Amino acid sequence: MISEQVEWHVVEGVATVTLNNPPLNVVTLEMSRKLDEVLPILAEDPGVRVLILTGAGERAFCAGSDISEFPNMLGRGKIVPMKLEFENQVYGKVAKFPKPTIAAVTGLAYGGGLELAVCCDFIVVDEATRLGLPEIKLGVFPGSGGTVRVTRRIGESRAKEMMFYGEPIDASTALLWGLVNRVVPVGQSRDVAQAMAQGLAGQPNRALQFCKAAIALSYALPEDEAIRDTMDLSDQVFDTEDCREGVRAFFAKEKPRFKHR
Known part of the structure; x- marks a missing residue:
């Protein structure tokens, strides 16, 4: 456009x-x-x-x-x-x-x-x-x-x-x-x-977004608070379809087929 x-x-x-x-x-x-x-x-x-x-x-x-x-x-x-x-x-x-x-x-x-x-x-x-x-x-x-x-x-x-x-x-x-x-x-x-x-x-997009947000916390908060907030982000990313696919592919010894959600 x-x-x-x-x-x-x-x-x-x-x-x-x-x-x-x-x-x-x-x-x-x-x-x-x-x-x-x-x-x-x-x-x-x-x-x-x-x-x-x-x-x-x-x-x-x-x-x-x-x-x-x-x-x-x-x-x-x-x-x-x-x-x-x-x-x-x-x-x-x-x-x-x-x-x-x-x-x-x-x-x-x-x-x-x-x-x-x-x-x-x-x-x-x-x-x-x-x-x-x-x-x-x-x-x-x-x-x-x-x-x-x-x-x-x-x-x-x-x-x-x-x-x-x-x-x-x-x-x-x-x-x-x-x-x-x-x-x-x-x-x-x-x-x-x-x-x-x-x-x-081609990477798991939600995981990239959560990782980017977690890195940004290092500038915004004291260390202990930043680390605590990253755990909430980890909790969210472990509930994504791409996480389930990554774990499945690991055990199946296959390349993961991420759906970016």
């Missing part, structure tokens, strides 16, 4: 959402509104088991915010109600998407583009990808979750290096730092992300 600056389609359990604002797929208010419409549809669709987020073209996954929108947002009390409050709400829907998510990155991932990519569970980049948070060069700092999500991925010291200097890093450095999961040859990030997604789509 096509929705102006956001395109999406679903094939064999994998939903692909494409940022489509050439040439650099910069984030506009309109793009955020379209993502806000699409994400709940895909989250609730039982036929969607994995989400891939990518950008149109080869130059950029997303090069950040559309700076042409900024002049009307200068001054106290404007940027939050006009942009950041809603944008963070939308990015949060990616971060909290109940099913596995993969960012397939080609070209640049700068500013809000990188902040959007790190909302995903996995990030696949090609060898020529450059990733950066250059907001400091505009006299500001990352305002769409990057100070939190990038820091959680790479640690305080490296996050400060990226944000204080505003200089991009290359793909190999991003992999070394733990910012991305895989570096692939140029032009192959979407293909590799698709292969990963197909593998995940």
Whole structure:
């Protein structure tokens, strides 16, 4: 389906959402509104088991915010109600998407583009990808979750290096730092992300969702409380058809035939 600056389609359990604002797929208010419409549809669709987020073209996954929108947002009390409050709400829907998510990155991932990519569970980049948070060069700092999500991925010291200097890093450095999961040859990030997604789509989907929720608890609660809540999730997953099938297949020495429910 096509929705102006956001395109999406679903094939064999994998939903692909494409940022489509050439040439650099910069984030506009309109793009955020379209993502806000699409994400709940895909989250609730039982036929969607994995989400891939990518950008149109080869130059950029997303090069950040559309700076042409900024002049009307200068001054106290404007940027939050006009942009950041809603944008963070939308990015949060990616971060909290109940099913596995993969960012397939080609070209640049700068500013809000990188902040959007790190909302995903996995990030696949090609060898020529450059990733950066250059907001400091505009006299500001990352305002769409990057100070939190990038820091959680790479640690305080490296996050400060990226944000204080505003200089991009290359793909190999991003992999070394733990910012991305895989570096692939140029032009192959979407293909590799698709292969990963197909593998995940064949897994027991409810178990993946419960596992993702359990991992998220490690950030939200003290250790003892988080572990206690994971037991409730385990109780639920042991009551799924896929669990029964997994146990049956184990004893039958067969490959399980999961029905994703």
